[in-house]
Amino acid sequence: MADIIVLFPIEVLGLQSTFSSLFHISHNSGTWFISCLILAYFFYPYLQNITQQLNKTMKIITLCILIFIDLWSSVISSRFNICSTYDNPFYRMVEFTIGLLLADINISYDNVLLRLLRSKITLIISIIFLFLGISLLKKYMLWQDYMIYNYVALPCFIIMLLSLGTLKSSIKYRNNIVSYFANISYAFFLVQFFAWKVGKWTLFFLKADSNWLRIVVTFLYCFVAAIVMYELIQKPISKYIKHTLVISKICKNNDGKQ
Secondary structure, eight states: OHHHHHHHHHHHTTOGGGOGGGHHHHOGGGHHHHHHHHHHHHHHHHHHHHHHTSOHHHHHHHHHHHHHHHHHHHHHHHHTTOOOGGGOHHHHHHHHHHHHHHHHHHHHOOOHHHHHHTSHHHHHHHHHHHHHHHHHHHHHOOOSSGGGGHHHHHHHHHHHHHHHTTOOOSSHHHHHHHHHHHHHHHHHHHGGGGHHHHHHHHHHHHTOOOHHHHHHHHHHHHHHHHHHHIIIIIHHHHHHHHHHHHHHHHHHHHHHHO
16 A cells, blocks of 8 residues: 555656556556556657658658667667566657657658558558567567567568558548547557456356457457447547637637737
């Protein structure tokens, strides 16, 4: 109880990810990652302002340097048998900045290489390579620091971001479905906090021994729970906040005119 009281101010402010050595104590089934998101959202305007001032060449150089830092950090931790960089806020911010630069490059520029990386066939190949690569490494190579899997995962994620960032559909209802999935994605992450006990009970009731069945059951639970959470909590709150902001803006404009 004393530890909870001491940690409470840090957790309320979303700062627990800045104490990487407390990861095993303050993870809380995922609130640690919310802390990462809060910090990322806080620094986003500043990072965006910096990247917008870089020319094309400097953006690519910066992106390559950050990718190298992210990949090489796992080599350092494995070589010297030290803590993984997984819970290090600096490397989380590096990954976030990589995504920011990729989005900027993907929107602002166009060339033969980018068009190749954006193609649907490249997207499919990257997904297959991701699953096969991670599975083979996990089966035959027992890495001490699992962040070294980034050597497979990071290139695949980069291709996916480039491809999905420009993927378009001519059918309206498909776009609506994708948008809805995007809207419930945050709720999908949050409901994992409650998935452990419910999932264990469900799997015990179904006597599920297959890993695939376990994956399907827990995924369906999270998917349904995310929809309920989004429709009953997140969506009404978002509407209320937007309505309040609109009213506040109208009142401010009226005061300015007077």
